[in-house]
Amino acid sequence: YDEQGPFxxxxxxxxxxxxxxxxxxxxxxxxxxxxxxDLNDWMETYELWLKIFCDAKDIQTTVIR
Structure with missing residues (x-):
């Protein structure tokens, strides 16, 4: 959601x-x-990629079932 509405x-x-x-x-x-x-493994991998390739910080994760 931004100033133009949902996307x-x-x-x-x-x-x-x-x-x-x-x-x-x-x-x-x-x-x-x-x-x-499998989900936990991919979440850990994705978090690592965000840190390495995007210099991401303050990463928060949530699992919704």
Whole structure:
């Protein structure tokens, strides 16, 4: 949600909601069909990638079932 309203469609909103070098906040959704252990492994890997490649800090994770 931004000043223009809600967004979320990856094709129609890609220019408006894309991540840039100036982005400071990000929400990511990981869908897991392999059970909780697979999800935890991917969350740890993704967090590491965010730190390495994006210099991310203050990463917060939540699992919703």
């Amino acid at each position: 979320g469609n990856p094709t129609s909103d890609s220019e408006r909601a894309k991540v840039t070098k100036d982005s400071r906040n990000l929400i990511t959704v990981i869908y897991s069909f392999g059970g909780p252990q």
